[in-house]
Amino acid sequence: MTEETPEQRGVDRDWSGIRRSANGRPLEWIAEKMIQGVSFTAIAGVFLIFLFVGKEAFPVILSQTDSRLIQPIIPASQMATTPPEVLQRYLGLSVREFKALDQETLKDLMQAREDGSKDIPEYARSDPDSGVNGSGWSYLLTPHQWSGYDRPQYIWQPVGNIQKFNIIPLFVGSLKTTLIGLFFAVPLALAAALYVSQLAPVRVKEWVKPGIEMLAGIPSVVVGAFALLVLATWLQSLFHYEVRLNAFVAGIALGFAVIPLVFSIAEDALTSVPKSYVQAALAVGASRWQAARDIVLPAAIPGVFAAVVLGFGRAIGETMIVLIVCSAPVMSWNLFDSARSITTTIAAEMGELVPGSPHYRILFMLGTILFAVTFLTNLLGDFVINRLKRRLEGKR
Amino acid sequence: MLTMKNKLLLLAASLATAVQVLGGSITIKGSDTMVVLAQKWAEAYMQKTPGAKVQVTGGGSGIGFAALQNGQTDLATASRPIKAKETENCIKSFGKRPTEYKVALDGITIYVNPVNTVTQLTVDELEGIYTGKIKNWKDVGGPDIPITVYSRENSSGTYEFFKEHVLKGKDFAASAQTQQGTAGVVQAVMKDKGGIGYGGVGYASGVNRLKIAKTKGGTYFEPSEEAVLAESYPLWRYLYIYVNPAVNTGEVSSLLKWIRSDEGQKLVSEASYYPLPASLRAK
Numbered sequence: 001m002t003e004e005t006p007e008q009r010g011v012d013r014d015w016s017g018i019r020r021s022a023n024g025r026p027l028e029w030i031a032e033k034m035i036q037g038v039s040f041t042a043i044a045g046v047f048l049i050f051l052f053v054g055k056e057a058f059p060v061i062l063s064q065t066d067s068r069l070i071q072p073i074i075p076a077s078q079m080a081t082t083p084p085e086v087l088q089r090y091l092g093l094s095v096r097e098f099k100a101l102d103q104e105t106l107k108d109l110m111q112a113r114e115d116g117s118k119d120i121p122e123y124a125r126s127d128p129d130s131g132v133n134g135s136g137w138s139y140l141l142t143p144h145q146w147s148g149y150d151r152p153q154y155i156w157q158p159v160g161n162i163q164k165f166n167i168i169p170l171f172v173g174s175l176k177t178t179l180i181g182l183f184f185a186v187p188l189a190l191a192a193a194l195y196v197s198q199l200a201p202v203r204v205k206e207w208v209k210p211g212i213e214m215l216a217g218i219p220s221v222v223v224g225a226f227a228l229l230v231l232a233t234w235l236q237s238l239f240h241y242e243v244r245l246n247a248f249v250a251g252i253a254l255g256f257a258v259i260p261l262v263f264s265i266a267e268d269a270l271t272s273v274p275k276s277y278v279q280a281a282l283a284v285g286a287s288r289w290q291a292a293r294d295i296v297l298p299a300a301i302p303g304v305f306a307a308v309v310l311g312f313g314r315a316i317g318e319t320m321i322v323l324i325v326c327s328a329p330v331m332s333w334n335l336f337d338s339a340r341s342i343t344t345t346i347a348a349e350m351g352e353l354v355p356g357s358p359h360y361r362i363l364f365m366l367g368t369i370l371f372a373v374t375f376l377t378n379l380l381g382d383f384v385i386n387r388l389k390r391r392l393e394g395k396r
Numbered sequence: 397m398l399t400m401k402n403k404l405l406l407l408a409a410s411l412a413t414a415v416q417v418l419g420g421s422i423t424i425k426g427s428d429t430m431v432v433l434a435q436k437w438a439e440a441y442m443q444k445t446p447g448a449k450v451q452v453t454g455g456g457s458g459i460g461f462a463a464l465q466n467g468q469t470d471l472a473t474a475s476r477p478i479k480a481k482e483t484e485n486c487i488k489s490f491g492k493r494p495t496e497y498k499v500a501l502d503g504i505t506i507y508v509n510p511v512n513t514v515t516q517l518t519v520d521e522l523e524g525i526y527t528g529k530i531k532n533w534k535d536v537g538g539p540d541i542p543i544t545v546y547s548r549e550n551s552s553g554t555y556e557f558f559k560e561h562v563l564k565g566k567d568f569a570a571s572a573q574t575q576q577g578t579a580g581v582v583q584a585v586m587k588d589k590g591g592i593g594y595g596g597v598g599y600a601s602g603v604n605r606l607k608i609a610k611t612k613g614g615t616y617f618e619p620s621e622e623a624v625l626a627e628s629y630p631l632w633r634y635l636y637i638y639v640n641p642a643v644n645t646g647e648v649s650s651l652l653k654w655i656r657s658d659e660g661q662k663l664v665s666e667a668s669y670y671p672l673p674a675s676l677r678a679k
Contacts, residue, residue, distance in 0.1 A: 091484075093488070105487060109484055109487045109488065112483045112493065113484060115480060119480065158550060159556060160560075161565050164567070228583070229587075232587075233587065243571070243573075244544065244588050328570060328573045330570045330571055338571060348549045348551055348574070349550060351456045351458060352459065354485065355462065
């Protein structure tokens with residue numbers, strides 16, 4: 001007699017041989033499927049947001065946008081002699097939109113375009129850069145010698161007659177503030193986590209832990225305002241730099257937002273290291289400090305690393321603090337110069353834009369890039385964490 | 397006790413009333429500069445005309461135009477004239493150009509720190525400072541302090557005005573620090589000995605206001621009502637309201653008319669802007 005497999009019997013049996021199939025517990029099955037559905041919605045949501053942002057950015061990525069000041073004009077009087085396809089493309093309408101408009105409206109539209117080009121002031125019209133399409137990739141990434149400048153420069157000046165969209169200063173700004181924030185926050189947060197989880201007496205721990213975690217509850221607007229009004233003045237009187245509101249102040253303020261995040265994740269990781277490790281270390285004569293540094297910290301390193309990666313994500317994605325403290329798009333690696341981060345740029349400029357304009361699309365492209373950067377960092381972080389875990393478990 | 401069905405009916409009924417109320421009200425959206433002013437107008441108008449309902453939101457001049465184009469607002473306030481592209485979008489969506497009304501005047505004021513001994517500048521000197529050519533106050537007759545330039549975010553209508561009329565289209569110095577609102581600029585200048593900033597006249601508390609002359613050797617003027625109305629103060633602009641001509645009837649048109657009447661213009665001074673000259677007011 002052959003043994004029936006579970007499938008043949010139509011019943012799932014797990015390793016213990018107990019029936020746990022859907023037939024037995026329909027409600028549990030429904031609940032399970034619902035939870036599954038919700039988790040997939042989250043993934044779908046992330047994907048859809050990326051798709052939406054990417055769609056808006058697509059024309060920039062393909063260099064289809066045109067931010068030239070002087071555009072070719074077809075006078076309204078020549079409407080009758082212009083072929084409809086040319087007219088439709090010239091006015092930037094879809095075929096359906098074009099068909100829906102009557103002749104008079106079309107003429108008015110052409111007139112508006114013509115009037116708009118007449119409104120361009122003479123000084124801008126005669127500018128040698130008036131025919132430059134600043135939204136092309138070479139202008140986005142490499143320095144260009146614009147009229148009125150004595151050498152090629154990276155310039156983000158997106159508003160005005162001649163729009164300059166170099167995104168490099170924004171990346172430098174984001175990196176500068178994020179790195180300062182991390183260099184300030186990570187050592188402090190990790191030291192605090194190690195102290196609270198391993199060395200502090202219970203009474204101290206009960207006060208310090210909620211205290212630091214309470215920092216996370218302070219809205220970033222408040223942190224930003226504090227940095228603008230108080231921190232900037234303190235730091236200036238301490239370091240005597242020239243520019244009062246700079247990347248350094250913003251980075252330190254960012255640090256305040258990052259500390260509680262890194263602290264609580266790292267503290268959890270350190271606390272979950274089995275007590276027996278410490279006891280064993282103490283038994284062979286290690287001091288508490290040696291046990292914490294040489295046994296607990298290495299054992300918890302995947303969690304600690306995860307904390308740092310999440311801290312990076314938080315810092316590079318933080319908008320409000322940098323927006324309040326400093327936002328001049330200076331191309332400089334000097335920490336005591338101002339900076340403008342990518343998120344700041346998107347938040348501050350998006351509101352006033354004509355949808356579909358090159359500037360609008362470039363902001364969406366910045367969003368896409370930011371998304372890609374955080375995604376890749378998290379992916380890389382995960383990879384490193386997994387490797388660390390495997391090494392800890394002795395698997396190579 | 398209410399049954400479930402009754403509860404649902406009640407909810408539906410209250411939703412319906414809410415929608416009705418919204419349908420009967422006038423919405424004003426747009427310029428952040430003008431939010432306070434529009435709010436004042438709305439309150440006074442609602443008090444004057446029983447049954448009228450006026451809702452005011454800010455967001456920025458560009459947001460106002462976008463909402464006007466989508467039909468989400470009846471009136472769009474703006475601290476700058478409409479751009480060609482925005483006119484085109486309006487024509488595309490409702491077939492007509494929006495009607496423009498000038499509703500007030502504004503003098504852009506230059507702020508400096510109270511310890512600064514400089515009291516007046518020409519427009520050219522301002523241009524030099526804001527483009528980064530003039531870097532120290534001693535170059536314009538002040539103390540030997542480096543100049544820190546404060547500016548507004550580039551989404552602001554004031555920023556564009558300044559770029560066009562003071563910098564004549566040139567770029568702001570990259571080191572110009574941008575602030576979210578005029579209050580932020582004033583705050584920063586107040587804390588910074590070498591600071592200079594620009595914004596509305598109503599915000600200038602705790603900082604010094606500079607007198608401005610069109611050219612070297614010209615007369616320096618304070619941004620006072622007389623100087624702005626006489627156009628002798630060089631940095632002034634109109635504030636606007638735009639409306640879709642199709643909705644410019646009934647309550648909307650009477651509100652617009654009232655805003656430009658003597659009564660409506662009185663509130664302009666209360667919001668520390670300058671009222672329209674008599675020739676531009678509604679009769």
